[in-house]
Structure formats: structure tokens, C-alpha cells
Amino acid sequence: MNKLVERVKAEGIVTVLKALISTEKGRDYLLKKLDDLIFRQIVLNNPKGRPHKVQEDKYHMLMSIAVSAFRNIERGYFSRAVANKMIESLVKGALLHSGADAERAFREQYGFYPPSFLTISPGKACNLRCIGCYAASGANLEKLRFDVFERIVREAHDFWGSRFIVISGGEPTIYRDNGKTVFDLYEMHPDMYFLMYTNGTTIDKAMAKRMAELGNITPAISVEGYEKETDERRGKGVFKKVLAAMDNLREFGVPFGISVTVTRLNAPLLMKTEFYEYYFEELGATYAWLFHYMPIGRQITLDLMPTPEQRVALYWKWREMVREKRYFVADFWNSGVVSDGCIAAGRPGGYLYIDWNGYVMPCVFIPYYVSNINEIYANGGNLNDAIVTPFFEKIRRWQHEYGYKFHSTPGNWLMPCMIRDHHAEFRKIADEVGVKPEDENADAAFKDPNYYKGLVEYDNRLKELTEPIWKEVFLEVGKKAAA
Ligand code: SF4
Numbered sequence: 275m276n277k278l279v280e281r282v283k284a285e286g287i288v289t290v291l292k293a294l295i296s297t298e299k300g301r302d303y304l305l306k307k308l309d310d311l312i313f314r315q316i317v318l319n320n321p322k323g324r325p326h327k328v329q330e331d332k333y334h335m336l337m338s339i340a341v342s343a344f345r346n347i348e349r350g351y352f353s354r355a356v357a358n359k360m361i362e363s364l365v366k367g368a369l370l371h372s373g374a375d376a377e378r379a380f381r382e383q384y385g386f387y388p389p390s391f392l393t394i395s396p397g398k399a400c401n402l403r404c405i406g407c408y409a410a411s412g413a414n415l416e417k418l419r420f421d422v423f424e425r426i427v428r429e430a431h432d433f434w435g436s437r438f439i440v441i442s443g444g445e446p447t448i449y450r451d452n453g454k455t456v457f458d459l460y461e462m463h464p465d466m467y468f469l470m471y472t473n474g475t476t477i478d479k480a481m482a483k484r485m486a487e488l489g490n491i492t493p494a495i496s497v498e499g500y501e502k503e504t505d506e507r508r509g510k511g512v513f514k515k516v517l518a519a520m521d522n523l524r525e526f527g528v529p530f531g532i533s534v535t536v537t538r539l540n541a542p543l544l545m546k547t548e549f550y551e552y553y554f555e556e557l558g559a560t561y562a563w564l565f566h567y568m569p570i571g572r573q574i575t576l577d578l579m580p581t582p583e584q585r586v587a588l589y590w591k592w593r594e595m596v597r598e599k600r601y602f603v604a605d606f607w608n609s610g611v612v613s614d615g616c617i618a619a620g621r622p623g624g625y626l627y628i629d630w631n632g633y634v635m636p637c638v639f640i641p642y643y644v645s646n647i648n649e650i651y652a653n654g655g656n657l658n659d660a661i662v663t664p665f666f667e668k669i670r671r672w673q674h675e676y677g678y679k680f681h682s683t684p685g686n687w688l689m690p691c692m693i694r695d696h697h698a699e700f701r702k703i704a705d706e707v708g709v710k711p712e713d714e715n716a717d718a719a720f721k722d723p724n725y726y727k728g729l730v731e732y733d734n735r736l737k738e739l740t741e742p743i744w745k746e747v748f749l750e751v752g753k754k755a756a757a
Pocket residue numbers: 606615616617618636637638639640690691692693694
């Protein structure tokens with residue numbers, strides 16, 4: 275019965291979304307209706323009994339997604355045809371569980387629900403050499419065979435009911451194998467939606483037109499700030515090419531976002547409202563992803579990580595942008611509340627990462643593995659075998675013990691991250707299962723006592739800063755005691 279009620283509510287949300295796309299009349303009324311439906315479902319119904327303030331953050335995030343999308347649909351930057359295709363794949367997948375049969379079958383076999391998506395970096399090759407990029411170290415010839423790449427995506431669809439895949443790199447638009455490109459993959463899976471990280475420099479009019487015709491791709495274009503910051507890290511002239519790419523995408527109605535690596539140096543810039551206004555209002559971005567610099571990849575240095583103080587300041591800025599401006603901004607360490615904490619290691623509703631060598635990793639930011647998808651396939655296995663390794667199982671147990679099992683009083687999700695925020699615990703698991711490093715940089719980091727020490731110091735300070743916020747703002751400890 276509960277399931278039926280949930281479905282009716284989800285169908286109500288899809289109906290309002292479709293009406294918003296098809297008509298310009300009554301937009302304010304429909305948005306208000308959507309707001310009511312989402313608030314009721316997420317905050318009032320609160321099916322898992324999470325803290326009220328956690329649910330509030332989720333509601334604000336969902337509304338920021340809707341408002342950012344419809345703002346650009348109205349401006350003509352996000353075509354209605356593309357928006358409809360997004361509803362059919364991504365939104366119906368998430369709300370109406372188009373893959374529910376697969377989810378149920380997985381649960382019957384393994385005893386837990388499958389992850390919702392995965393990130394794949396099909397090739398390491400890139401046309402740029404950005405400072406500190408994890409994809410820019412070593413030789414650039416490594417790549418997945420196209421048949422393996424496509425099989426991974428197909429199995430995520432068939433075994434997990436997944437309708438969403440993230441493609442990273444390297445630069446995905448220059449991936450080639452056996453005459454196939456990432457666009458061939460997108461074309462083969464019209465009922466799935468793909469988010470593709472790209473440096474944007476290859477997106478000309480023809481590529482933007484192809485994305486619009488396929489209708490199931492959104493590019494997240496990397497910037498480091500404005501022109502100065504972007505060109506300093508990515509190379510002279512790159513920002514102008516990014517602007518040209520955005521022009522092309524707007525012309526063909528392809529929704530795009532930006533992806534920013536936040537460092538100690540550019541963090542002050544990301545604390546200014548003007549930064550977000552520039553990308554959302556002037557350039558027509560639909561979303562912005564903020565990734566705090568993680569010391570992995572080339573030229574590892576802890577000195578580029580935003581300080582714990584900067585991280586907390588960025589948390590408040592993120593909250594303000596989502597709540598007050600309704601900009602769809604996700605800060606991948608500060609927005610842990612909206613995903614109920616860490617989503618790594620194939621947790622139910624979470625994800626995992628597979629790189630160009632086939633190494634299966636818990637997360638893009640954990641460059642250690644115990645299994646390889648090429649070997650799994652060669653031995654007659656399938657994608658599910660990549661999830662049930664001791665490494666992933668121990669991380670999922672940690673996530674559970676840390677957060678999920680205490681429905682109304684989860685652990686501090688302002689510091690949800692295994693590898694960055696709880697490094698000592700991550701290392702304990704990594705040592706117990708005997709992980710292998712993705713490359714020589716990950717190996718060096720693992721063996722460097724200063725790396726370990728620096729991250730543990732960062733974690734201790736972050737805990738001092740965020741525990742009071744977690745308790746007062748999210749768990750409402752003082753308020754409940756006074757009541
Ligand atoms: S390990 Fe850290 S970066 Fe990766 S999903 Fe978990 S919280 Fe996010």
C-alpha cells in the first residue's frame with residue numbers, strides 16, 4: 275500500500291514537471307505546486323525518519339534543480355525536446371523506478387539494493403595537461419576496449435536498473451576504440467542519461483548539435499574560476515574555448531554545467547555570490563559541481579587542499595546559493611547531507627568507479643582497487659562481482675556504522691568522506707584488505723607518512739569545526755533538550 279501511495283506521489287511530480295516543460299502559462303503556479311509536492315514528500319513524509327534539517331537540505335536541493343532547469347528552459351538554453359528526453363530517462367528512472375525489477379532481483383540475490391550509477395573513465399588520453407590532474411600522469415595510451423565499456427553500461431542498466439552514468443577521463447570526447455566514440459555509446463543507450471566531464475575545448479557546433487539530437491547527454495565543463503584562474507591551471511587560451519563551447523551548447527539547447535576544482539587558492543573566489551551569478555545568469559549554466567582538491571594524481575601536495583576553515587565557509591556559501599538563489603550547486607564534500615553521506619563502494623543508491631585500465635575503485639577520489647573488470651569478464655564473471663569484494667563490503671559497513679543505521683541521529687555528514695575526512699579509518703580498511711594503488715602517485719601517497727599525518731591533522735581540525743554545527747543545526751540538540 276505504501277509503495278502504491280509513493281508511486282502516486284511520484285507520478286504527480288512527473289506530471290507537474292511535464293506540464294512545466296510543455297507550457298509557458300501558469301509557470302509560477304506549477305512551480306509552487308511542485309514545491310508543495312516535494313516538500314510534502316521529502317520533509318513531511320520523511321520515509322526513513324532522518325533528521326528534519328537533513329530532509330530540509332534535500333528539499334532545497336531538489337527545488338534548486340527544478341528552478342535552475344526551468345530558468346534555462348525559459349531562456350531557450352535548454353531545449354524542451356531535450357528536457358522531455360531527460361524526464362523519460364533520468365527523472366522516471368529516479369522517481370518511478372523504471373529499473374525496479376532489476377533492483378529487486380539484485381536485492382534477492384545479494385541482500386542489499388544495488389548502486390544507482392557508476393562513473394567510468396574510458397580513456398586516459400587528454401588534449402590538456404592541467405596541474406595536479408589525476409588523469410594527466412603517466413602515459414596516455416591506456417583505455418578500455420569499447421565492447422568492455424559498453425558492456426559495463428549495459429550491465430548497470432540490466433542488473434541494477436541504472437538509468438544514469440557519469441563519463442570522465444581523460445577527455446572523453448577524444449576517446450576512440452575500434453572506430454567507436456563515446457557518442458556511439460550514448461546512441462546505443464537512449465533510455466539512459468549521461469553526464470560527461472569535459473574540458474570543453476573540443477565542443478564545436480557539430481558536436482553540440484549531435485548532443486542535442488541524441489538528447490541524453492549533459493557536459494560538465496571544467497573551469498577553475500574565471501579566465502585567469504582557468505588558464506593558469508589548464509593552459510593559455512583554454513577559457514576562451516570554454517566560452518565558445520558554452521555558446522554552441524546554448525545555441526542547440528543542450529543543458530550544461532561547470533565543474534570546479536576548489537583549492538586553497540581559488541576558495542575565496544568561490545565564496546563570492548558574483549561567481550555563481552556569472553555562470554548561472556550570464557553564461558546559462560544549469561548546475562555547478564565543486565570538487566575540493568583531493569591530493570591524488572600528479573604533483574601531490576596537501577598545501578592545495580582548502581583548509582578546514584575554508585571548507586566550513588564554503589559549506590555556508592553552498593547552502594546560501596541553493597536556498598536563496600536556487601542555483602543547483604553541489605559541493606562534493608559539503609553536500610554530503612543530501613546524499614545521506616558517502617555514496618562510494620556501490621552502496622544502495624550510490625556508485626563506484628572504473629578507470630581506463632578496468633580497475634574497480636570505490637570512488638573517483640579513492641585511487642585503490644582490489645579487482646579489475648577486464649579480469650572479471652575474462653573469468654566469466656559480470657559487473658556484480660565487482661561490488662561484492664571485501665574492500666567494498668568493509669567500506670559499506672563503515673558507512674552503515676557511521677550513518678545509516680542511526681536513522682534519526684546519523685554521524686556527522688558534514689564530514690562524510692572515508693578517504694579525506696576519516697583517513698585513519700580508510701587506511702585501516704585498505705591495509706586489512708591489501709589494496710593495490712591505481713598508479714605510482716597513489717602508491718607514493720600510500721607510503722608517505724607525511725601524507726597520512728597531514729590528512730589526519732586536517733580531519734581532527736575539521737571535526738572540531740563541524741561537530742558543533744552538526745549537533746546544533748542538524749540534530750537540533752540544544753533545541754530538543756530545551757523543549
Ligand atoms: S569517498 Fe569521499 S569523495 Fe568518494 S563518495 Fe565517499 S564522500 Fe564522496
